[in-house]
Amino acid sequence: MTAEIICVGTELLLGDILNTNAQFLSRELAELGISVMHQHVIGDNPARLKELVLQAKSRSDLLVFSGGLGPTEDDLTKETVAEAFGDTLAFDEGEWQKIIDFFARTNRRPTPNNRKQAMCPTVGHKLINDHGTAPGAWFEDADGHCAALMPGVPREMKAMWAEQVRPILLKRQNCTIHSRTLRVLGGESAIASKVAPLFEAANPTAAIYCKTGECEIRVTARETTEQAAEAACNARIAEFKEILGAAAYDVDVPALEYTVVRALREHGLHAAAAESCTGGMIAERLTNVPGSSEVFGYGFVTYAEAAKQKLLGVDAAVIEKYNVVSGPVAAAMAFGAARESGAELAVGITGLAGPGGALPGKPVGTVYLAGADTRTDTGYLMRLTLGGYQDRQIIRTRAALYALDMLRRMALGLDVPDSMRFTPETADRDLDI
Amino acid sequence: MTAEIICVGTELLLGDILNTNAQFLSRELAELGISVMHQHVIGDNPARLKELVLQAKSRSDLLVFSGGLGPTEDDLTKETVAEAFGDTLAFDEGEWQKIIDFFARTNRRPTPNNRKQAMCPTVGHKLINDHGTAPGAWFEDADGHCAALMPGVPREMKAMWAEQVRPILLKRQNCTIHSRTLRVLGGESAIASKVAPLFEAANPTAAIYCKTGECEIRVTARETTEQAAEAACNARIAEFKEILGAAAYDVDVPALEYTVVRALREHGLHAAAAESCTGGMIAERLTNVPGSSEVFGYGFVTYAEAAKQKLLGVDAAVIEKYNVVSGPVAAAMAFGAARESGAELAVGITGLAGPGGALPGKPVGTVYLAGADTRTDTGYLMRLTLGGYQDRQIIRTRAALYALDMLRRMALGLDVPDSMRFTPETADRDLDI
Numbered sequence: 001m002t003a004e005i006i007c008v009g010t011e012l013l014l015g016d017i018l019n020t021n022a023q024f025l026s027r028e029l030a031e032l033g034i035s036v037m038h039q040h041v042i043g044d045n046p047a048r049l050k051e052l053v054l055q056a057k058s059r060s061d062l063l064v065f066s067g068g069l070g071p072t073e074d075d076l077t078k079e080t081v082a083e084a085f086g087d088t089l090a091f092d093e094g095e096w097q098k099i100i101d102f103f104a105r106t107n108r109r110p111t112p113n114n115r116k117q118a119m120c121p122t123v124g125h126k127l128i129n130d131h132g133t134a135p136g137a138w139f140e141d142a143d144g145h146c147a148a149l150m151p152g153v154p155r156e157m158k159a160m161w162a163e164q165v166r167p168i169l170l171k172r173q174n175c176t177i178h179s180r181t182l183r184v185l186g187g188e189s190a191i192a193s194k195v196a197p198l199f200e201a202a203n204p205t206a207a208i209y210c211k212t213g214e215c216e217i218r219v220t221a222r223e224t225t226e227q228a229a230e231a232a233c234n235a236r237i238a239e240f241k242e243i244l245g246a247a248a249y250d251v252d253v254p255a256l257e258y259t260v261v262r263a264l265r266e267h268g269l270h271a272a273a274a275e276s277c278t279g280g281m282i283a284e285r286l287t288n289v290p291g292s293s294e295v296f297g298y299g300f301v302t303y304a305e306a307a308k309q310k311l312l313g314v315d316a317a318v319i320e321k322y323n324v325v326s327g328p329v330a331a332a333m334a335f336g337a338a339r340e341s342g343a344e345l346a347v348g349i350t351g352l353a354g355p356g357g358a359l360p361g362k363p364v365g366t367v368y369l370a371g372a373d374t375r376t377d378t379g380y381l382m383r384l385t386l387g388g389y390q391d392r393q394i395i396r397t398r399a400a401l402y403a404l405d406m407l408r409r410m411a412l413g414l415d416v417p418d419s420m421r422f423t424p425e426t427a428d429r430d431l432d433i
Numbered sequence: 434m435t436a437e438i439i440c441v442g443t444e445l446l447l448g449d450i451l452n453t454n455a456q457f458l459s460r461e462l463a464e465l466g467i468s469v470m471h472q473h474v475i476g477d478n479p480a481r482l483k484e485l486v487l488q489a490k491s492r493s494d495l496l497v498f499s500g501g502l503g504p505t506e507d508d509l510t511k512e513t514v515a516e517a518f519g520d521t522l523a524f525d526e527g528e529w530q531k532i533i534d535f536f537a538r539t540n541r542r543p544t545p546n547n548r549k550q551a552m553c554p555t556v557g558h559k560l561i562n563d564h565g566t567a568p569g570a571w572f573e574d575a576d577g578h579c580a581a582l583m584p585g586v587p588r589e590m591k592a593m594w595a596e597q598v599r600p601i602l603l604k605r606q607n608c609t610i611h612s613r614t615l616r617v618l619g620g621e622s623a624i625a626s627k628v629a630p631l632f633e634a635a636n637p638t639a640a641i642y643c644k645t646g647e648c649e650i651r652v653t654a655r656e657t658t659e660q661a662a663e664a665a666c667n668a669r670i671a672e673f674k675e676i677l678g679a680a681a682y683d684v685d686v687p688a689l690e691y692t693v694v695r696a697l698r699e700h701g702l703h704a705a706a707a708e709s710c711t712g713g714m715i716a717e718r719l720t721n722v723p724g725s726s727e728v729f730g731y732g733f734v735t736y737a738e739a740a741k742q743k744l745l746g747v748d749a750a751v752i753e754k755y756n757v758v759s760g761p762v763a764a765a766m767a768f769g770a771a772r773e774s775g776a777e778l779a780v781g782i783t784g785l786a787g788p789g790g791a792l793p794g795k796p797v798g799t800v801y802l803a804g805a806d807t808r809t810d811t812g813y814l815m816r817l818t819l820g821g822y823q824d825r826q827i828i829r830t831r832a833a834l835y836a837l838d839m840l841r842r843m844a845l846g847l848d849v850p851d852s853m854r855f856t857p858e859t860a861d862r863d864l865d866i
Contacts (some may be wrong), residue, residue, distance in 0.1 A: 013469045015459030016640060019452060022474070026448030036446045037481065041455070041472035048470065207449060273734075279720025280713030283734040287712025288826060290788055298740045301706075301716040301732025303725075307774070311731070311744070341740070355723055393721060 001173070003029050004038040004056040008049070008068030008077050009152055012041045021066045021157055028161060031177055031205075031220045032169050034062065044074040053084045057145050064165075067152030069134040071113040078137055081147050082121060085139035089119035092126065095135050102133050127164040132156040136164065178229035179220040182240050183256070185247045185405060191215050195243050204236045212394055213401040214256070246414050249405070256404045257285040257292075263411040264295035269344045271407050274300045274312050274337035276324075277351040277367060281400040298341035302333065312336030312348075323359060325350050327381050327431030330368035334379065335424055338372045345410045346372045347403045351384070353392045363387045367399045370431075371406040372424075379422045380406060383433050434606070436462050437471040437489040441482070441501030441510050442585055445474045454499040454590055461594060464610055464638075464653045465602050467495065477507040486517045490578050497598075500585030502567040504546040511570055514580050515554060518572035522552035525559065528568050535566050560597040565589040569597065611662035612653040615673055616689070618680045618838060624648050628676050637669045645827055646834040647689070679847050682838070689837045690718040690725075696844040697728035702777045704840050707733045707745050707770035709757075710784040710800060714833040731774035735766065745769030745781075756792060758783050760814050760864030763801035767812065768857055771805045778843045779805045780836045784817070786825045796820045800832045803864075804839040805857075812855045813839060816866050 005025050011017050022039045029036050037060055042052055049068075056063050068077025082089050096118035103110045117134040120126040127136030129151060137149040148165045150157045170176060184191055188210045192199070195217075199206050204221035217240055221232035241248045250259040264271055273282040273296075283299030286292050300311050305324050308314040314332040322328045333348025351367025358364050365387025371380040384402055386395045409416060422431060438458050444450050455472045462469050470493055475485055482501075489496050501510025515522050529551035536543045550567040553559040560569030562584060570582040581598045583590045603609060617624055621643045625632070628650075632639050637654035650673055654665035674681045683692040697704055706715040706729075716732030719725050733744050738757055741747040747765040755761045766781025784800025791797050798820025804813040817835055819828045842849060855864060 012456075013459055013472065014463050014640070015456045015461075015469075016642065018456045019472075023445075023448045023451045026446055028448075030447050036448075037476070039446065039452075039472075039474035043470070207447070209449060275713075275732075277720075278717075279725075280708075280716030280732050280734065283713030283736075284711075284717045287710075287734070287736055288829065290825060292712075293736055297735075297737025298744070299708075299713050299732075299734025299736065300744075301713065301720070301734065302730075303716075303720055303732065304730025307731045310773075311733075340743075392723060396721065 001034045001062060002060045003034045003036050003062040003064055004040065004060045005029075005036060006052065006056065006063060006065045007039070007041045007152070008044060008065060009041070010043045012067075013043050021152065021154055024154070024158065025064055025066070025161070028166065029064070030207075031179060032166070032173055033175075033222060034169065034173070044068060044076070046074075046076045046080055049077060049080050050084065053081055057084055057147075061145060062169075063145075063147040065147065065149045066157045069117065069136065069149060069151050071111065071117055073113070075116070078119065078149055081137070081139055081149060085124070085141045085145070085147060087121050087123040087139050090122045091115070092118050092120040092135075095120060095126065099133050127160055129156055129160055130163070131159045136160050138165075138168070173222070175222045175224060176226045176229050177220060177222050178226065178233045179218060180233050180237050180251055182217045182219065182237055182248055183214060183250050183253060184217060184244055185214050185249060185256075185401070187213075188215055191217075191244065191247075195240055198236065198239060198243075201236075204232050206236065206240070213398040246409070249408065255285070256401060256408065257289050260404050260408045260411065261286060261289040261292050261295055263408055264345075265291075267411055269411055270295050270297065270342070271411075272296070272298045272300070272337040272341035272343040272346040273403065274302060274308075274333035274346065274348040276302055276308070276333070276349060277353045278349050278396050278400045278403065279303060281396055282347065282349070282403050285400060285404065298337065298343065300337055300340070308333060312340065322432055323362075325352055325359065325362055325366060325368065327368050327370070327383065327433050330370035331372075331379050331381060331422065331424070331431050334370040334372035335374075338374045344374050345407060347406050348372070349399060349403050351395075351399060353395045353399075354387075354390070355392060364390070365395050367395070367402075369399065369402050369406060371410050373410050377423060379424060380410070380416050380420045381422055381431050381433070382406070382420060434467045434495060435493045436467050436469050436495040436497055437473065437493045438462075438469060439473045439475065439485065439489065439496060439498045440585070441475055441477060441498060443476045445500075446476050454585070454587055457587070457591065458497055458499070458594070461599065462497070464612060465599070465606055466608075466655060467602065467606070477501060477509070479507075479509045479513055482510060482513050483517065486514055490517055490580075494578060495602075496578075496580040498580065498582045499590050502550065502569065502582060502584050504544065504550055504567075506546070508549070511552065511582055514570070514572055514582060518557070518574045518578070518580060520554050520556040520572050523555050524548070525551050525553040525568075528553060528559065532566050560593055562589055562593055563596070564592045569593050571598075571601070606655075608655045608657060609659045609662050610653060610655050611659065611666045612651060613666050613670055613684055615650045615652065615670055615681055615684050616647060616686060617650060617677055618647050618682060618689075618834070620646075621648055624650075624677065624680075628673055631669065631672060631676075634669075637665050639669065639673070646831045679842070682841065688718070689834060689841065690722050693837050693841045693844065694719060694722040694725050694728055696841055697778075698724075700844055702844055703728050703730065703775070704844075705729070705731045705733070705770040705774035705776040705779040706836070707735060707741075707766035707779065707781040709735055709741070709766070709782060710786045711782050711829050711833045711836065712736060714829055715780065715782070715836050718833060718837065731770065731776065733766075733770055733773070741766060745773065755865055756795075758785055758792065758795055758799060758801065760801050760803070760816065760866050763803035764805075764812050764814060764855065764857070764864050767803040767805035768807075771807045777807050778840055780839050781805070782832060782836050784828075784832060786828045786832075787820075787823070788825060797823070798828050800828070800835075802832065802835050802839060804843050806843050810856060812857060813843070813849050813853045814855055814864050814866070815839070815853060
């Protein structure tokens with residue numbers, strides 16, 4: 001089956017809004033095994049719209065629309081598509097009542113124009129919108145060409161897709177689908193080179209999406225039963241995990257901090273963070289997880305040298321001797337944060353996020369990250385070199401990601417190279433790396 | 434002049450990446466007074482591409498491409514467009530040398546395929562790419578139809594647009610353009626209702642873009658001289674500021690924290706933040722501004738009650754009496770942060786970001802924000818009601834925005850309603866709001 005996506009809206013042509021609907025629909029259609037040949041954006045112009053619809057219909061099986069269902073005169077998408085599919089529209093009393101009720105709930109009254117929104121296909125059928133005023137429409141002609149018309153508001157479109165359109169298409173594709181998303185630390189090329197063959201398979205499919213410092217691998221299995229799809233999906237995820245090891249940190253979570261909070265909670269542990277170059281980003285990410293207050297109580301944003309001494313007890317002589325951006329200072333920050341907060345685990349981070357401030361032998365992007373585990377009085381130190389990115393925000397984001405991963409590894413007791421290990425007693429000399 | 438945007442790339446059709454290029458080019462073309470009639474996304478398929486190019490060329494003056502300039506066999510965009518414009522391609526020794534040098538700098542060698550990328554128009558001309566391997570191409574036929582081919586990588590495309598394509602189009606439009614962006618706190622409908630007539634004007638144009646808790650108003654003037662365009666732009670910005678008052682906080686800055694850091698620096702002031710529900714977001718935003726270390730040294734993420742007592746000296750009895758989410762606690766946090774850090778200005782923030790944790794009379798989204806100005810021993814308190822958003826991240830982001838604005842207002846000495854003012858001595862009783 002082939003499809004074209006048609007987004008209707010002048011605001012898209014003006015660049016006023018970003019077209020996230022096209023990406024969403026493309027991904028979803030790809031998962032269903034439907035090939036998207038074109039994406040189009042077009043304004044509310046009936047002549048141009050008609051030309052496009054006839055053309056798209058002549059070469060593709062399915063047209064998926066978002067937008068153009070509004071009440072104004074020039075919103076003629078539904079009328080135009082109905083004509084192209086040899087269908088007509090009829091006034092639907094039930095939908096009109098829903099529109100009246102919707103307006104009443106928000107203390108408004110519909111205008112006569114809104115009646116247009118209650119017009120529904122007579123050969124095809126309406127698509128129910130439980131999240132806004134206008135119903136969508138499904139058209140189908142004798143040759144089996146179909147069109148799904150959905151609202152342009154992403155929230156309404158996504159709900160209508162999931163509740164109404166996707167089930168119709170799943171049935172036609174005669175399958176069920178199960179997807180899971182594996183999150184992996186590292187860059188796309190490093191990850192892809194390890195698991196390239198797994199991306200070749202036709203079913204389950206795997207797609208990789210990059211974010212700063214990590215990637216998502218989305219695995220999608222299509223089978224005739226939900227059970228078989230889920231099993232195929234899980235088996236493929238297991239293969240990825242086997243190859244990628246501990247870098248593959250979790251499945252179906254929004255971000256690393258969710259994994260960290262859960263690991264802490266499951267092990268009855270608490271964490272603290274002492275941040276210089278990341279300036280609160282580690283704390284911000286951890287506290288964005290609902291329920292994180294059980295495991296995270298203290299964050300120290302010690303941006304100034306005096307703050308590191310006063311809040312964390314970092315020795316002024318250590319700063320003087322090794323520089324504030326150094327392994328010994330990161331180590332003292334981590335153990336200071338653990339001591340002051342009473343948390344079992346802590347991280348300390350100090351570095352040069354740039355653009356200015358480079359030191360001899362320490363270019364912009366040099367970051368020292370220390371982990372402190374007070375249960376064993378063991379520390380872990382990493383020197384990160386993130387200067388290749390030359391972007392303050394990216395350097396900070398990557399540094400925070402490493403810090404969250406350090407917390408995860410300490411909480412889960414994962415293997416850490418011996419070269420990273422230190423004890424607070426010998427910290428100073430050993431950590432001058 | 435009318436235009437169509439054509440983005441070439443299978444990864445866009447699969448939904449693997451979000452098409453930000455289309456939005457960028459649409460905005461830029463709109464600013465130049467060029468009407469975008471269609472946006473298209475198409476794969477690397479020569480037959481379909483040819484059909485689309487001929488069609489687009491038959492109805493629009495200008496075709497703007499991104500993507501399809503890669504070295505692989507199926508990247509045939511340049512060849513296809515050349516043919517449609519009656520042009521041919523010739524090997525360009527200079528571009529080939531640049532490709533060899535580019536690879537050498539990254540320790541790689543070009544493959545024979547890369548030679549394709551050095552092919553340039555013979556009637557039209559190349560577009561220089563100073564940020565990647567492949568040059569772009571400009572085609573033009575006898576009827577005055579034009580095509581600009583640029584890389585798909587956003588960074589390379591944007592640079593080529595600004596340095597090569599935009600100047601050609603500006604010259605053809607016989608004008609210069611000047612744009613400035615005003616940033617305004619508040620929601621779109623509230624702002625738009627105050628300044629609606631200013632959005633109607635044809636020149637300078639004004640467009641509003643919404644973000645969480647604030648909007649950008651982009652004003653663009655087209656005139657025959659740069660001086661006239663700049664003057665027209667500034668005059669319109671002044672009109673917006675006149676109507677919107679202090680909510681219009683700055684022009685041509687990336688975000689509110691840049692304004693805050695500059696205000697602090699210009700007034701020789703320092704700020705500190707004591708954060709509970711925002712969990713480090715205020716500190717993170719301030720420290721993301723290059724040079725912020727001059728004005729911001731201490732951030733206290735006191736997520737736990739014990740942390741508020743220990744780090745900020747908040748009286749346990751006050752927490753007990755008013756609850757930890759209360760005006761008196763926010764006030765004590767702000768003055769505690771100022772005292773512990775030595776900063777002249779500080780903010781304290783405590784609230785319920787949800788999803789759980791609602792208290793009697795304090796639903797999710799209730800946030801207390803206090804400002805402390807130690808120069809005058811004056812405090813300012815706001816009770817925010819952000820629960821309508823029902824989203825932890827949005828509640829936190831809006832709360833942080835209010836806190837940054839509180840710092841801005843204190844630093845600049847802007848008027849604050851008397852009802853918000855308090856003195857530390859009377860804080861407890863007066864702030865139980």
